[in-house]
Amino acid sequence: MTPFSVRSPRVVAARKLQRRRARDQAGLFLVEGPQAVREAGGHVVELFGTAEALEAHRDVVRAAGTAPRYTVTDAALESLAETVRPQGLVAVCRALDVTVKEALARRPRLAAVLCEIRDPGNAGTVLRTADAAGAGAVVFAGDAVDPYNGKAVRASAGSLFHVDVVRDPDPLAVVSAFRDTGYTVLAADGYGPVALPDAPLAGPTVWLFGSEAHGLPPELGSAADHRVRVPLYGRAESLNLAAAAAVCLYASATEQRSRREVL
């Protein structure tokens, strides 16, 4: 069979998913590269690959299950990919976000809310770090970046498929839902009155993170139980978002585990 070209209708349709509006309408998004496609597994609904890549990554093709697979030309593959080296595979995946209620029903010990974070690289990195720290849910709240944005997907390094991802336009409603379920709500805030080593970290905790440019909206700081700062021991004026989130989330993870061992 002739490989699909850049202008084949299926390729054209998939390529449209590079735009947010098309993703939202279809409830679909793109992932690229063998590693990410392997992680996507059962979420794959269509797999595009060069003949060479489909042959080289049979395990990945198997992980995509019964999803139809299409052999495409190098040019068609490149047109679907957003990176310089897509390594021959791009998959269309089903959106996998759940509601806050669904995420809370699984009672994660640790969760993170990204409030109005616009930078896809930052958002994806924090998602990856939250997963590493054992968080069970990550909420993209307010006017935040689309978690299915190509750059966010790549920065998440597969973690998009590991944790419950929630999209919710109303950060305050998200905070209320966590609070009503018994969570300690901690707002990461460089100027917060509580230093991280003094924060109550042992119980079920949700962290709120704002954008590096604008910080956390004041009403969200007020809605938290504590506004917590990562101490600055040197002369840096602040930490970047990804570093601050890593320090906060790992402080929680470590404390939660040391307490559980004692109990």
Place this chain on the structure above:
Amino acid sequence: MTPFSVRSPRVVAARKLQRRRARDQAGLFLVEGPQAVREAGGHVVELFGTAEALEAHRDVVRAAGTAPRYTVTDAALESLAETVRPQGLVAVCRALDVTVKEALARRPRLAAVLCEIRDPGNAGTVLRTADAAGAGAVVFAGDAVDPYNGKAVRASAGSLFHVDVVRDPDPLAVVSAFRDTGYTVLAADGYGPVALPDAPLAGPTVWLFGSEAHGLPPELGSAADHRVRVPLYGRAESLNLAAAAAVCLYASATEQRSRREVL
């Protein structure tokens, strides 16, 4: 006086510093934006600004001391800057790195060695995080990115001027120098046998970080007292470099401080 244009010899000479070779030859580098120029302070040897910016940021001009300042056209300023919004100021600064010996003479309790890290954004971010965690020295070791690369300078957010920055082509010699001075040498390694919470963190410590792409060269892992992994509590396969460095450096900072309070 007419503002200097894009082709004025001083502007041309300064603009050459966007290239590493010119920086190395001259022992000079560029910083841009009022915040960074303020931090640079006494390291500034020439200050370029639009008439508007020089007027608006008089405190920054003062911080640059006796360094000559030149009014330039908008186009000349843009040609010197690497960002889209340089905010009207670019300074030529004197290289400020010191030798390992000089850095060790100040006995920092905490230090970081970036081994063969090529990505300027990553390197600058780790420098900023190390400063925030109270590290006194950061070594760019081996075939690492130039700390005076524009993107590294910007990612460091001023921390380049806060800590002792060392450039050394020989990472093993750097490790030996720290070890001979009594430091615990910890290699950050996702597959290390020691989990971070079990690592000895209380004493004077130097952390070794490798690139995200290639990790730490094996001979450096072997040269360390311990190879330490940040535990992965969820399903993420790894942390990115900046997040791992933040978690490791803050674990040290926190432990060193809690011990000192006890003693």
